[in-house]
Structures are given as structure tokens and as C-alpha cells.
Amino acid sequence: MIRDFREKAERAVACSEADFAEIRISLHNESTFIQAGISSENTGPVGRFSGTARVFISNRWGICEFSSVENMQMALDRAAAHAIHCQSPPLPFPMLEAECRDSWDDSLLSPSPGDITGREKAFLCRHYCELLGATLGTGSARVSYQERTGDRVIVNSRGTSVHERENLCSMKFQAVLPGGLGNSRELAVRGSFESFKGLEKEIEQLGKDLAFRDTESNIAPGETRVVVDQELAGIIIHEAFGHLVEADFLECNPAVAHSLRPGQKIASPLVNILDDSRMMKYPGSMRWDDEGSPGQRTVLIEKGIVKSWLHTASTAAGNRAETTGNARSADPGRMPEARMTCTFFQEGESTREELLEQLDNGLYLKGFYGGATDMDRFSISVQEAWTVRKGVLHKPITPVVISGRVADVLSAVEGTGNDLKLSGVLKGCARRGGAAIPVSHGGPHLLISRIQVS
Structure with a gap:
């Protein structure tokens, strides 16, 4: 699918009469897993397509968003109209890089988030939340996991056509004592899911640090x-x-x-x-x-x-x-x-x-x-x-x-x-x-x- 989108974008910018034309396409999925005490909530994956057409005509920019690949050419035309009728001061021609055609894929890094089932991700959140709660003894614990995976394509009339597949994921640990004193940590990575395994010692230390800080005092500013x-x-x-x-x-x-x-x-x-x-x-x-x-x-x-x-x-x-x-x-x-x-x-x-x-x-x-x-x-x-x-x-x-x-x-x-x-x-x-x-x-x-x- 993303290959077809990329090829269509290449044809569209090649036919543009603007001084410079560019198409950006993003196709992403987002998922969330939350464990708060004994309560859990899982959402996704939720997919989203977005596109942006941008042109430079007579030293002025025009830009237009499109929500489906079928509207790509229309967005380019509207962006051109915006540039032609723009009343802003003229701008210098952008310092564009030489043409480039290449790809990058995070999924080649193992294990990628896509290799891990939703059940495994939910289990890991529950396991860490139970461990954090047990370390606190009293208070509340919450663990959340967020994932954003997908593709980004940039094509322009200077000959650039690049595709980047990215896997982004994050796990956040939050602990709060009855008096309101809290502590949190977030681990966010790109590429591999491996970083989220074996965090038991760090989570126990998070709870112990918070319990010790319950005895804290003030200082003069x-x-x-x-x-x-x-x-x-x-x-x-x-x-x-x-x-x-x-x-x-x-x-x-x-x-x-x-x-x-x-x-x-x-x-x-x-x-x-x-x-x-x-x-x-x-x-x-x-x-x-x-x-x-x-x-x-x-x-x-x-x-x-x-x-x-x-x-x-x-x-x-x-x-x-x-x-x-x-x-x-x-x-x-x-x-x-x-x-x-x-x-x-x-x-x-x-x-x-x-x-x-x-x-x-x-x-x-x-x-x-x-x-x-x-x-x-x-x-x-x-x-x-x-x-x-x-x-x-x-x-x-x-x-x-x-x-x-x-x-x-x-x-x-x-x-x-x-x-x-x-x-x-x-x-x-x-x-x-x-x-x-x-x-x-x-x-x-x-x-x-x-x-x-x-």
C-alpha cells in the first residue's frame, strides 16, 4: 500500500509546474495498554492516514492537507492556488538537498513491537503494576504502554523520494502515596521492544525511593x-x-x-x-x-x-x-x-x-x-x-x-x-x-x- 502511495506521489510532483512541489504522507497505527491497580484498559490499534501537499511559486509557499490518496492532486492544486494568491513577503528559495531515493525500516530490528502480541504487552503492564504496588505497600500504582508504528514518505520535484518505517514505544511507571507524594519514570525507545523486558529491579527501586522520600523536609529558597x-x-x-x-x-x-x-x-x-x-x-x-x-x-x-x-x-x-x-x-x-x-x-x-x-x-x-x-x-x-x-x-x-x-x-x-x-x-x-x-x-x-x- 505505502509503495503505491509513494509512486503516485512521485508522478504527481513530477507533473507539477510549480518552482518546487512536495508531498508528505503519513500512515500510522497507535495502541495503548493501561494497568491502574486492578483495572486495565486497552485501545487500538487505531490507524490514521494524513497527507500534506506543499508548493513554492514566485517565492511564496502554499500548503494543503489531504485525508486520502485520491485527493492528492486536488491538494497540490489548492496549495498552488494558495501560493499564487498569498500576500506575505517573498521568501528565498529553500536550501534543498540533492536528490535522494532510499528507505529505512525499524522493523528489521528484533524484536520489533509488531513481534509482540497484545496479550504479552498487557501482561507485562499488569506484572510491573503489581510489583510497583507491592513495593509501595500503600498508595496507588499505574503502568501504561503506548505504541506508534507506521510509515512516512516524503517526495519532491527535486528528485527526492524517501520512505521511513518507524516503531516508537513508551512505558510509563507512576506511583503515588496516600498523602499525594508521587514519583514517575518513563522509558521510550525507537525500534526494538527488548528494552521493556527485565525492568523489575528499576521498578522496585522507584517504589523504595518514593517511600524513603516520605520523610523529606524543606529548604530555604x-x-x-x-x-x-x-x-x-x-x-x-x-x-x-x-x-x-x-x-x-x-x-x-x-x-x-x-x-x-x-x-x-x-x-x-x-x-x-x-x-x-x-x-x-x-x-x-x-x-x-x-x-x-x-x-x-x-x-x-x-x-x-x-x-x-x-x-x-x-x-x-x-x-x-x-x-x-x-x-x-x-x-x-x-x-x-x-x-x-x-x-x-x-x-x-x-x-x-x-x-x-x-x-x-x-x-x-x-x-x-x-x-x-x-x-x-x-x-x-x-x-x-x-x-x-x-x-x-x-x-x-x-x-x-x-x-x-x-x-x-x-x-x-x-x-x-x-x-x-x-x-x-x-x-x-x-x-x-x-x-x-x-x-x-x-x-x-x-x-x-x-x-x-x-
Whole structure:
């Protein structure tokens, strides 16, 4: 079926008289398995087809969504009409990659989610939920599994025709004590189901950590010295920096663009940040982006100096830069935007213990509940916080919020661990009213000399 769709799209764009024509097709199935205590709920698989036609005529874009392959040509015609009658300022011709014809199939990785029956997935959720509940002793436990499998095709009039079959799956563990204190973990992967097997020790530890934190106390707000774990390091990079170097955001915010221009020093020499869409085991990875440009590794900061922004073909043309393969469309019928894929802080040489030894009186921060940015400022809710005395974890404290300016925090990085780890989410990054898209983020443990904690 997807082969027929691809061939029809190739014929359609080949006949287009536009300066540039493009067809994007997505055909996906979604399934969900939920175990909450003794209650279970399973849905799916639910299939969905979506298509987008996009054309560039006389330096203006036109775009149109279609819901069946029979309407593909009509959508191309409507997109052309939109471009012809568009009143927006003219745009430079997009920086398109050379023609490419290729395919990628996650199902070749074993075992793929399709190799595991629905009964096995439901059993695994029930098994983990019972184990988590037994570890807690009191309170509630919930385990959910989500799966999204399917095909994505991008065809354009420059000769590109690529097909990517992706298998994305996620399992989330949530525990809540009677007083409302909670803890959660999410494991999301691309490709193989193998990562979800044998998680008993991690689940038991999740319950034990929560029970121990029931004795936590408060601290006074203020600026302090901290060590953050890999997940929180990734969230700081994602929320505090990554969104700021998405080029279409910077085009609307010239003051921020000036402060983050390539060549500008904004961080400690220990800071090296990358975005790599070719890390194919993680959500957010793409062999090709939603314009058919090859995914790649992009150095965003090297030794504290800004090296690049994240670009689509259009933003690259407007900034006289190279496309970075970061064009992502959150919804059908929506123009691709420059978005992060797998963004991480490059590891250093220190162990976690060596970083903690540099804390005489500070905090160890682990995990997160959520985060937000406001231009160059950020705030992140931390899931676990511990006081540290002379390099040793002392006692848990109530969950805290860290905040500050991105340049201040990145300049305060004094140590980087050698334990890089990435975490992914299937629906974790939304922007400008669009749907949440898969992303991954991570880093090693970081020692930060000063950060605002409240």
C-alpha cells in the first residue's frame, strides 16, 4: 500500500509546474495498554492516514492537507492556488538537498513491537503494576504502554523520494502515596521492544525511593551549588537552550538571535551541546526530516561557543546557512518548523562520585516534572532533591523548582560526568499550538556552581 502511495506521489510532483512541489504522507497505527491497580484498559490499534501537499511559486509557499490518496492532486492544486494568491513577503528559495531515493525500516530490528502480541504487552503492564504496588505497600500504582508504528514518505520535484518505517514505544511507571507524594519514570525507545523486558529491579527501586522520600523536609529558597542527574541535565539543555536555537523562533526574536549568533561565547568551556537525529534507538530520531533532508549531527555549542542553529531548508536559505535536517511538522497541513530531535550535553571525564565530592554543602537534583521557557529565562520542576554534606547524600527535601537565565547557568557549569544517558518521550515537545512530537534529551551528571532554587 505505502509503495503505491509513494509512486503516485512521485508522478504527481513530477507533473507539477510549480518552482518546487512536495508531498508528505503519513500512515500510522497507535495502541495503548493501561494497568491502574486492578483495572486495565486497552485501545487500538487505531490507524490514521494524513497527507500534506506543499508548493513554492514566485517565492511564496502554499500548503494543503489531504485525508486520502485520491485527493492528492486536488491538494497540490489548492496549495498552488494558495501560493499564487498569498500576500506575505517573498521568501528565498529553500536550501534543498540533492536528490535522494532510499528507505529505512525499524522493523528489521528484533524484536520489533509488531513481534509482540497484545496479550504479552498487557501482561507485562499488569506484572510491573503489581510489583510497583507491592513495593509501595500503600498508595496507588499505574503502568501504561503506548505504541506508534507506521510509515512516512516524503517526495519532491527535486528528485527526492524517501520512505521511513518507524516503531516508537513508551512505558510509563507512576506511583503515588496516600498523602499525594508521587514519583514517575518513563522509558521510550525507537525500534526494538527488548528494552521493556527485565525492568523489575528499576521498578522496585522507584517504589523504595518514593517511600524513603516520605520523610523529606524543606529548604530555604536561594542560589546554591548543585549536581544534576542525566535526565535533568537533558531537560535544562532542551528547555533552557534548545528552543532558543530553533531558527524560525530566532527569526521572530532578533535580540535573542544577536545574543546567540554563531561565534558568540555564552557558556563555560566545558559546555558542548549537540543535536543528533541519527541516533536511531531514540524517539525524535529521523533518517530524513519532513522536507526529505538527511538527518545529521549538529554541533550547537562547542567549548562554550555557539556554532550553529537548527534549520529547515527555508530558514537555512534566509540565514545563508546549511540545512541541518531539523524540519519537523507537528500536524498535517502545517509548515515544517526547525525543531530539536535528540539533543544532549556531551560527556566529560568525571564520575558522579567525583562531582559530588566537590559539594561541601549543596543539593543533588534528579528527574523533572515539567519545564517552561520565556525567551532566555527558564524554570524546571525537579522530581527529587537531596541535601549533600561533604560529598554524601544526606537527606531528601521537598521537590524544588530551579530557574534562571540560560547563559548564567551554562556559564556556571564546573564539572561534567562521564556517564552520558538519553531519555525520550513520544509526546513531549509542543510549540505554537501544534501537537507534541517525539524528542530525546540527555547528558552526563553536571556540577553547576550556582543556580536559583525555590
